[in-house]
């Protein structure tokens with residue numbers, strides 16, 4: 001459905017050339033929800049503009065829905081763009097038009113007749129949960145309702161790909177979750193491919209199947225969301241994962257416990273069925289160690305549950321090491337927590 005091959009994008013700037021994306025290779029399957037996460041300046045917006053043809057790569061290939069976006073122009077590019085729709089952080093609605101007129105707008109542009117337009121608009125209003133608000137103007141809507149209009153408008157012409165540009169970044173946590181649930185529902189009902197860019201790991205955890213992590217223009221890590229949560233490799237990925245698993249308060253209390261010379265703090269990561277097995281009680285019975293649970297957390301991802309448990313293991317060094325080896329053998333990822341340098 002989407003293929004990026006060796007994509008390089010350089011911008012010309014007053015002080016020379018700036019590399020915004022380099023060595024980007026991605027394959028996104030039909031019907032997938034794929035997240036691209038990175039901090040500001042990582043190159044996410046450039047990636048999305050490469051996907052909808054607003055930018056051409058300096059070199060490399062971008063293919064979407066069977067179109068070679070990196071080379072096509074004019075009429076062919078316009079046709080391709082009808083299959084690729086987009087929603088935005090600040091909604092980009094027409095303020096002088098009502099909800100139904102906003103949703104009808106892309107249908108008018110596509111030359112859809114009045115009757116068919118009305119029918120489609122009412123289907124879309126129903127789908128995004130805006131029934132009863134058809135005649136309202138954007139200024140009379142909450143942020144979440146505005147994004148619902150944005151989503152309905154984006155779906156009007158039955159696109160194959162929906163690009164979401166920080167679509168929940170302007171919303172409060174509860175509204176964010178409601179909009180993410182709507183995107184999930186639409187993806188399941190319509191089989192539409194969703195590509196979203198975000199700086200929030202919560203968004204990735206909640207709805208994405210796979211994720212690519214970007215830093216300084218490069219994809220530093222990509223994979224199945226559950227696997228990335230369980231074994232983040234790049235430092236930046238570890239930071240993103242800790243966004244959902246650790247609070248600042250929790251980091252502080254952990255840091256105070258690290259000074260005890262007779263125990264080790266271990267972070268255990270469980271996925272799927274492992275989260276339900278009696279690993280800890282076995283640990284205490286088999287090895288001569290004491291185990292104290294310091295912190296526990298379990299989150300749902302699109303592909304199953306993911307849990308972290310921080311335990312303090314006390315005993316002699318040999319027994320602690322044996323206990324850690326046992327945990328590794330059980331396929332539970334364990335990591336000794338040390339002071340950050």
Ligand SMILES: Nc1ncnc2c1ncn2[C@@H]1O[C@H](COP(=O)(O)OP(=O)(O)OP(=O)(O)O)[C@@H](O)[C@H]1O
Nearest residue numbers: 011013018020038039040041042043044045046047
């Ligand atoms: N049109 C442009 N001309 C010159 N430089 C640009 C242009 N667009 C983006 N850049 C630069 O490319 C780099 C990547 O920017 P990009 O907007 O893709 O990152 P981002 O991850 O989306 O960040 P943000 O969330 O802040 O937009 C940045 O250094 C940015 O300044």
